[in-house]
Amino acid sequence: MRMHEYQAKQVFRQHGIPTARGELALNPEQVRKIAEKLGGKVVLKSQVLVGGRGKAGGIKLANSADEAYELAKQMFGMVIKGHRVEKLYVEEQLEIDREMYVGFTIDRASKGFALIVSSVGGMDIEEIAEKHPDRIARVTVDPTYGLWDYQIREVLYKSNMPREYHKEVTRIIKPLYGILVHNEAELTEINPLVVTRDGRIIAADARLNIDDNALYRHPELKELKDYTEVDQTERIAEEKGLNFVKLDGNIGVIANGAGMSMATMDLIYLEGGKPANFLDVGGGASSEVVKEAVGIILMDESVKVIFMNIFGGITRCDEVAKGLITAFSEMEIPVPVVLRLAGTNEEEGRKLIGEFIKEKGIGSIHLVETMEEGAKKAVELAKGV
Amino acid sequence: MRMHEYQAKQVFRQHGIPTARGELALNPEQVRKIAEKLGGKVVLKSQVLVGGRGKAGGIKLANSADEAYELAKQMFGMVIKGHRVEKLYVEEQLEIDREMYVGFTIDRASKGFALIVSSVGGMDIEEIAEKHPDRIARVTVDPTYGLWDYQIREVLYKSNMPREYHKEVTRIIKPLYGILVHNEAELTEINPLVVTRDGRIIAADARLNIDDNALYRHPELKELKDYTEVDQTERIAEEKGLNFVKLDGNIGVIANGAGMSMATMDLIYLEGGKPANFLDVGGGASSEVVKEAVGIILMDESVKVIFMNIFGGITRCDEVAKGLITAFSEMEIPVPVVLRLAGTNEEEGRKLIGEFIKEKGIGSIHLVETMEEGAKKAVELAKGV
């Protein structure tokens, strides 16, 4: 779960990391009031959960409360990379002398945390690594021993950060690590970490991503989840326990297992088609889940054909067949369905579907033998061949 | 640092461990008021930092606020194993069905924490282990991985605790572990952990000992340190950075290093004398520290002779000599001093002392060659031989 900047900053402040003064606004009038309180010179920051909001016009400077009000009127409702701006974080402007970077992330290769420090900041971390390799340093923190001071010193020295900042940056890195482990975060990041003209070091942005699997242990964070930020269909899918990602093609994909779902998408692509989504019904999907999956796919009007590609392990093909049959019985399915069933209870599943097709005289279900064949068929159907 | 029951219980409550209702009283009048508030039937518990206060009459039951008042009048000012009762913790009486035990301690052998659970309690842990070996179980918790549920299950099963209590006791063990590691405690213990007649499980006592070396990281706990509980002389010694323990003999001991100090005491004992104290001036003691040490020894009027036994490593014999000379110059030293100097700058030290004795004509300093000889001499002088 990715938290909004304003939420992350609240956590950061609670742990003693300095941030600029600021408040959240839900409409232009609130923006004006907050701007007045902060003395007029403010930054308006769109609270949308996508990267690159600055470049996309989601961050604006205002020199007076009136100007802030006018800018806010334009910004509310803007759509940034598919995310509608519904919240603005209004912060005092900082006079910035220098931008730096500090962050922690889970490092799968070393099975620990990576502490990354850069004495230049403001860009994304790959860009810094490429443009300023001598200004960026990382160290692995073993979760069994925790973060030690020598590791902080090492990255500070290696990043060639001016020594006058070391003490203050250390005072920020330590609580940042505390925030990471306390909240079971996958990422805590300050970019940029700014040095102001008057010599203060302040977190000008704040990122905090929490491990979704651990959210049950952090009910106070779970509450902060902003469902308005999730695609409508994705939200419904999540509620139903399905892994769904909306894409921009026209072939609806339903498969079991993330790998199989991706492979199915890849096959469609290799055959010259475009998948409309990623949808993994997971292991051991019930007929109910399969039915829901069909419903979710159909919410996307661009879908021209559904390719359901099941290889049964825990998932039983007869359950899948039943789910599809229920879907056909309970809802209108205006597009053809390519169905491939293999693995556990394959025969039972194919038999159920065969009987259903025969009995109801449904011509839009195409039962195929292999996933390669299915992909080909689905692409043909989508192209109207 | 050992915390008082009332302090430990406050920490326990903050972490969600159930305790009886209670308040601290500093005089009988307060006891009466608290007892009234609690409904009259209360326990009065002396807040003294020694074990076995119950058997020593430091815990009393009252059935009314008046009775509590009368008992409190007797209890305030009582001396329990050398500790004067100045605080009473007044608690509601619990109707107890069963007593159990849970505790964590640092386990030096396994370099971890020992979780100890017993399905009988109320005695000290050695007594339980001896009398009810099938009712007590322990498991080692590796600090690098922390406490896991299976370890709790294991000790609960092995202690033969009735299964109906497991869930609730688990809910107590987990925060107890949190208290241990969060506060860098050496010991967290609930003895007894009681089951009340109405089926609640409650910490009837609470022990929490913090690692003194880590207190600087826990300023909120350091503040709780009860200096009234420490012997006056020991407190002064601590302020001066000396390790001092008052004993009941008449030969004052000053040595460097804990091992050397203990060995010096042992030698005095082997020669038929009794040490008046343990005093370790530590490594690299300055002349100032040596002078302070002499001053502390002299606060004990039963001291008949001082045996200063120094083997210089970091400690320099000339510094020790200077310290003793300063002591003789600045204060009256009414008892003879046996001095043994060996190791680093031994010759310089012996020379300084020799010159001082000669110059000032002081006959009460006895310079000896070995610690065995020194112990013998000190015992002779103490006996007035």
Add this chain to the structure above:
Amino acid sequence: MAIIIDENTRAIVQGITGSQGRFHAERMIAYGTKIVGGVTPGKGGSEVLGVPVFDTVKEAVEGTGANASVIFVPAAFAGDAIMEAVDAGVEVIVAITEGIPVYDELKVYKKVKAEGRILIGPNCPGVMSVEKSHLGIMPPQIFSEGNVGIVSRSGTLTYQVAYNLTKLGIGQSTVVGIGGDRIIGTSFVEVLEMFEKDDQTELVVLIGEIGGTDEEEAAKFIEKKMSKPVVGYIAGITAPPGKRMGHAGAIIEGGKGTAESKIKALNEVGVEVGRTPMEVAEIVKRKLKG
């Protein structure tokens, strides 16, 4: 031979009284796997599927001589279950459970490695040493005994490839689903190392997906240490960057970990990578003949 598990493997099932645990325990037993007991705290002393149930893994190991365990307990308790198995001396632990918090996985990983045990998964379909032992949730009927080892991050893709191989008359030695999480107990490299030493295995199929650099590490290992041929498959060519695709592992991390980078790394060390699961099987057939 075979790797990780064989006919001498004596396994317990942690969570055997749950619906998943029971269902799959039954299938494993039916396959001929030596399932010698189960563990469910609080249910010790009972019996399920003809095997004894214990309160703790320690008791189960003492009571049955088990040297392996399959874990079906819910995500919130699965880390604990693995730790318990390690502490009780279990040598091979197969963790099926999906959705374990990553901080639990980190601790578990460190413990497993410190004690020198083998953890397969979590979030994996298990291990199948064909005709010898089967620990997990794979559909046994699709496998046939033979000389191809399979190691995979994806469950269903593994079945698909094994199924295709079997249809072409090519059997398998051991099939290992290493799991889709970011922190997993056993990496591609570790399994490749075992296959390299296994005299039953002649060729290895490696099934990867986007995210992480495990496939790139595998390529390095293949170049330096593998004498046996390896055939690859990588899923996720069309996965959009920055989107989660179900597995926590399947995140494109800033340019690294793409399908392209993995395919390139494998190709560069002489590993042919099939574009479809069918093609993978066909490459294997050609290589085994050649």
Add this chain to the structure above:
Amino acid sequence: MAIIIDENTRAIVQGITGSQGRFHAERMIAYGTKIVGGVTPGKGGSEVLGVPVFDTVKEAVEGTGANASVIFVPAAFAGDAIMEAVDAGVEVIVAITEGIPVYDELKVYKKVKAEGRILIGPNCPGVMSVEKSHLGIMPPQIFSEGNVGIVSRSGTLTYQVAYNLTKLGIGQSTVVGIGGDRIIGTSFVEVLEMFEKDDQTELVVLIGEIGGTDEEEAAKFIEKKMSKPVVGYIAGITAPPGKRMGHAGAIIEGGKGTAESKIKALNEVGVEVGRTPMEVAEIVKRKLKG
């Protein structure tokens, strides 16, 4: 030979610019110890006592080829200093610092053992391989080269015993102060094991004190594995139960860990225990002659 350190030991001093670090570095150098550098964060690039000072241990190891380190930094930073030394690949770490928080010591211990390094201390006087290398704060002039190994929990008692031995014309091989804290890097048993293997050492003096069960463990080891004679001394016969005597270790823990129990355990496995430091030296003399 000798144990732990010898003429090939190349050591750095962590905290070399502090007063203690500098004072003892000078003494170690004067003794002939190869002190090749020092570490003080923020002072990298400077020089002290003719050796270079580095900001980090990693740089110091790279710059000097050091394989050992002596730690003099204050208690609040000493755990960190040890972790840094381990991480930088230092083989032998001698931690002089007293008063390190026990939770730091626990983490440090686990790390040292996981990486297979030797940590002596903390809260110890160091190690002296007579005439070869001296890491710590022992007064070098009291030692003479010979065949008696000494291992001790107490600094000053070690000096006392070594001094007595030297006076009787008995030299020492290596003298190890293992430290007085509850959690120490190297136990009596580990040092005895090294002495047993060391061809220079003919007899070992073990100096214990009240608290813990390390001496009792040593007795078990002596019975089973030691061929060389051991002579003991235990301080604290008159220490009152339940009182701290300076060292955190010196606490009587409910009946166990008393001087009596330790003396008894040693006597039972044939170890003579001297009642005074002088008697210890005399027993050693008799044993060496016999």
